[in-house]
Amino acid sequence: MLGIVRQKMLEQSLKKIRPAVSVLRSYSSAAKQMTVREALNSALDEEMSADSKVFLMGEEVGEYQGAYKITKGLLDKYGPERVLDTPITEAGFTGIAVGAAYYGVKPVVEFMTFNFSMQAIDHIINSAAKTNYMSSGRISVPIVFRGPNGAAAGVGAQHSQCYAAWYASCPGLKVLAPYSSEDARGLLKAGIRDPDPVVFLENELLYGESFPVSDEVLDSSFCLPIGKAKIERKGKDVTIAAYSKMVGYALKAAETLEKDGIDAEVINLRSIRPLDRSTINASVRKTNRLVTVEEAFPQHGVGAEICASIVEESFAYLDAPVERIAGADVPMPYAANLERMAVPQVEDIVRAAKRTCYRLVS
Amino acid sequence: MVLGRAFEDMCAQMYYKMFSFVHFYNGQEVVSTGFIKLLKQQDSIVSTYRDPIHALSKGVFTRAVSKLFSKTTGCCRGQGGSMHMFSWEHNVLGGFAFISERIFVATDAAFTSEYKREVLKEVDCDHVTLAFSRDETCNNGQFFGCLNMAALWKLPIVFVIENNLWAIGMSHLRATSDPQIYKKGPAFEMSGVHVDEMDVLKVKEVAKEAIDRVRRGEGPTLVECETYRFRGHSLADPDELRDPAEKVH
Numbered sequence: 001m002l003g004i005v006r007q008k009m010l011e012q013s014l015k016k017i018r019p020a021v022s023v024l025r026s027y028s029s030a031a032k033q034m035t036v037r038e039a040l041n042s043a044l045d046e047e048m049s050a051d052s053k054v055f056l057m058g059e060e061v062g063e064y065q066g067a068y069k070i071t072k073g074l075l076d077k078y079g080p081e082r083v084l085d086t087p088i089t090e091a092g093f094t095g096i097a098v099g100a101a102y103y104g105v106k107p108v109v110e111f112m113t114f115n116f117s118m119q120a121i122d123h124i125i126n127s128a129a130k131t132n133y134m135s136s137g138r139i140s141v142p143i144v145f146r147g148p149n150g151a152a153a154g155v156g157a158q159h160s161q162c163y164a165a166w167y168a169s170c171p172g173l174k175v176l177a178p179y180s181s182e183d184a185r186g187l188l189k190a191g192i193r194d195p196d197p198v199v200f201l202e203n204e205l206l207y208g209e210s211f212p213v214s215d216e217v218l219d220s221s222f223c224l225p226i227g228k229a230k231i232e233r234k235g236k237d238v239t240i241a242a243y244s245k246m247v248g249y250a251l252k253a254a255e256t257l258e259k260d261g262i263d264a265e266v267i268n269l270r271s272i273r274p275l276d277r278s279t280i281n282a283s284v285r286k287t288n289r290l291v292t293v294e295e296a297f298p299q300h301g302v303g304a305e306i307c308a309s310i311v312e313e314s315f316a317y318l319d320a321p322v323e324r325i326a327g328a329d330v331p332m333p334y335a336a337n338l339e340r341m342a343v344p345q346v347e348d349i350v351r352a353a354k355r356t357c358y359r360l361v362s
Numbered sequence: 363m364v365l366g367r368a369f370e371d372m373c374a375q376m377y378y379k380m381f382s383f384v385h386f387y388n389g390q391e392v393v394s395t396g397f398i399k400l401l402k403q404q405d406s407i408v409s410t411y412r413d414p415i416h417a418l419s420k421g422v423f424t425r426a427v428s429k430l431f432s433k434t435t436g437c438c439r440g441q442g443g444s445m446h447m448f449s450w451e452h453n454v455l456g457g458f459a460f461i462s463e464r465i466f467v468a469t470d471a472a473f474t475s476e477y478k479r480e481v482l483k484e485v486d487c488d489h490v491t492l493a494f495s496r497d498e499t500c501n502n503g504q505f506f507g508c509l510n511m512a513a514l515w516k517l518p519i520v521f522v523i524e525n526n527l528w529a530i531g532m533s534h535l536r537a538t539s540d541p542q543i544y545k546k547g548p549a550f551e552m553s554g555v556h557v558d559e560m561d562v563l564k565v566k567e568v569a570k571e572a573i574d575r576v577r578r579g580e581g582p583t584l585v586e587c588e589t590y591r592f593r594g595h596s597l598a599d600p601d602e603l604r605d606p607a608e609k610v611h
Contacts, residue, residue, distance in 0.1 A: 063603055064531030087501035087537035088461055088529060119460065156443035158459035335440030 031212030039181035039213070040070045040146075040202065043188040044108065046220045048078055051106065054192060055082040057097050058110030058147075067112045068148065068207055094120035094145070098127045101143040101197075108192060111147035114163045114201065128197040129172035140195040146188070149177075149201035150244065150295045151343055157331035162296035164243065167199040168273040168305075174226055175273040177201045179247040181211040183270055186224030194226060201272075203245045229276035231283070235265035238353045239283040241306055242293035243269040246344065250293055253349035262357055272302055280306060281314045288319040289356035293349055298326035323352035363395045363562065369418060393524050393587045394419045396565030397492055400573055406453040406475075406491045408468035410461070410524075416494060417447040417454050453489075461495065462504035465521070468493030469508045472519035472582075488577050491519045498529035500543045506550075509584065513552040516581040520572045521547075523586045530595040531603045547584035554584045 034042075048054045055078075060067045062075040062085040075083040086093040090111065097107035111117045117124065128141045150162040168175045174196055178184040184202070191198035216222060232247060233254050242250040247268045254264040265283055269276065284290050290310060292303030303324040310322060328342040351361045398407060398419035409416040434440055438448055448456045455471055458464040468491050475489040499505050500523060512519050523543050527534045535541055547554025553575070557568045565587060572583040595601070 059529075060531050067530065085532055085536065087532075088498040089502045091503055092501075116460065119462075154443070156445055156459070157441075158446070331441075333441045334438075334443030334446075338440055 031214050032218065033210045034181040034213045034218075035208055035210050036178070036181050036184045036202070037068070037070060037207040039184035039211075040188055040207075041072055041074075043185045043192075044071065044074060045077070047189055047192045048074065048082065050220070051192075052082075053104065054106045054108065055084065056108050056110065057084045057086055057093055059086055059088060059112050061085060061110050066110070068204060070202075070207070071110070090116050090119035091123065094123040095127065097143060098123050098141060098197075101128070101141045102131070102139055104142070106142045106144075106192060108144045108146060111145065113152075113159055113204075114147050114149040115159050115161055117145065117147070117163065124167070124173070124197070124199070125170055129170050131172075132196065133172055141197045142195045144188075144191045144194075144198045144200055146191075146200035147202060148204040148207075150203055151327070151332060151339070152204040154334065154336060154339065155332075156334045160332035162201075162294065162327070163199075164201055164272045164294070165296055165301045165305075167201075168275070168302065169300075170273075172197065173273060174198045175201065175271070176226065177243040177269065177272055179206070179244055179268050179270070181213050182217045183224065183230075183268070185213070185217055186222055187226070187270060190223045190226050193223065198226075201244065206245055206248075209248075224270070227271045227274040227276060229270055229279045230268045231265065231279070232268045233264065233266040235263040235287065237263045237265075237287055238289040238291060238356050239265045239267060239280070239287045240291045240293060240349065240353065241267040241269060241280055241283075243272060243302065244295070246293040246295055249344065249346050250349055252346045253353065256346065256350050257353055260354070260359070262353060262359070264353055269302075275302075275305065275309070277309045277313065281310060284310055284314050285317045288317055289353075290318070291323040291325060291349060291352045291356060293325045293344055295327050295343055298324065298329055301326055320356040320358065323356055325349055325352050363392065365418065392560050392562045392565050393522065393589055394494075396562050396587075397520075397522055397569040397573075400566070400569050401490065401492065404453060404489050406455050406468070406471045406489065407494065408455045408464045408471065408491065409447070409457045409494045410464065410496055416457075417449065417452070420449070420452045420454050422447065422449045422452050422454055461499040462502040462508075465493055465495060465499065465505055465508045468519060468521075469512055469517060472512065472517035473515070475518050476515065489518065490573055490576050491517075493519055493521050495521065495523055496529070497523065497525040497527065497534040497543065498532070498537065499523070500546060501538055506546075509546065509550045509552060509582075512582045513550040516579065518576045518579075519582045520569075520576055521582065521584045523584065525586055525588050526590055527588075528595075528604060530599060533603075542586075544584060544586035552582055552584055554586070556586045556588070558588050560589060 056071055061071045062083045065072040094109055097109045100107055124145060128143055131139050131141050151160040164177060167173055176187045176191055178187045188200060191200050233251060240250045250266045254266050257264050265287055267283060292306045294302050303326055307322045325344045325348050332342055333339055354361050394416050407416055407420055445457045445459055447454055455467055472491040475487055478484045478487045525543055544554035544556040555568055557565050568585060572585055575583060
């Protein structure tokens, strides 16, 4: 009995302190399960409830409840003035949203897939990203561009590209890529509250996946810091840095590697821009080996940027060349067998990690 | 037409073996039959992602089927997919995912035809391009850019708008300030024609006039065909927003 009282007192005092969320998680009680879809929906709901300047805009976000049901129920709750179904003109509605953001309202623009954001990319880059700088800080653009990014399943070349590297190369933008439900809630809330334009890259195949979430994550004030990566799994032999769906693959690869006596540290980047260089470098200085994983095309990608950062800051600590795992350098093929070959698989990550450890690769 | 409907119905049954997006054309067959059957081999078509039937009408048969099953015998050897039918020998210049991208491709094809005749002096080159598109495309800025250039340079193109009144779950009437699409033609000094019915003979009559006008060098036409899509946007679409009475056929 005394033990229970002591535990309750500990939980109470920890709630008052509120240090970094990842520390709190290790003390939280039995976790609830939440899908990424529910996480995003609840984050949007809470932010719209807290701030009437937040509104949603996009194709099928209202009456259809969202092409992927992320905005389900929000039209009924907030009305058509705040959940706007748009005609199909990405350039049109993105332009309108950016202009609205200049005047202080907070649009959350949904792209049915980030492949369609290319229709509006001039607005994202020239009208949104660069404006704060060009206006010498006088105009802020508190807008969020969100939607599924990267490969789905069997959707072909024009529906499968990953845009992380393209958007992350542009100063003035923040680029976030959640993996778990905790990431989805915390990062979307942070993005909506942020005064700068945020590109929020979700993943269609993760929408239905369930993750445990603690009470802290479910709290409406929960927020994750932008620019901070998370160490999903501590290790000492090799660092595997990934984002979005590839974090799940990296964790599976780590389990396989453990059986072969390789203890991998898995970093969930969470934030592509700003990139958490200090966490990645600190990890590599500990493990001395690095594998980067992304679904996107290899050239000029996120992995390339991480590699450059390590070479610039931690070169002397490397015991092996950096291994870069990326999607194949072809437009995404349609046939299932070709598609599987064009996207990284768990075995590719395992082999790369073994190569950095100079192990025999079968 | 009958072939097209049978093809789509079989695709629906075989969907889970296909592992792909499939966007059905049920209800809209008249438009593709009415127009494409009037074309010559050298004439081009550019289509939407709802394109297998357009390809079929143009003569791409077994390869279209193979393509849906991602086979190497398919017209793009498993690389393109159901939304992206390409066939050089039949001048099928693709389905495209982005609704306005295809309009540009079609306009370029028409431009090339014109260029071959005027600059390269291929006097027999009277190739026509049919640009198939749908109601939602007409709210997109790029559509207007193409209408302007096509009319300005008198390009040999017919813009065929298959107005099926729905874009996934968005009704055409909710998305468009003036829903009468054919009226957008005259704004660009282009002939705008409306065909109201699912009547293949009426559609054929309008199509013949539009294609002949283009071949005579009198410039492009915008044809709005009011049709209907009996199935959902794709097999993934729960199709809950449309009135079931509308879909009865």
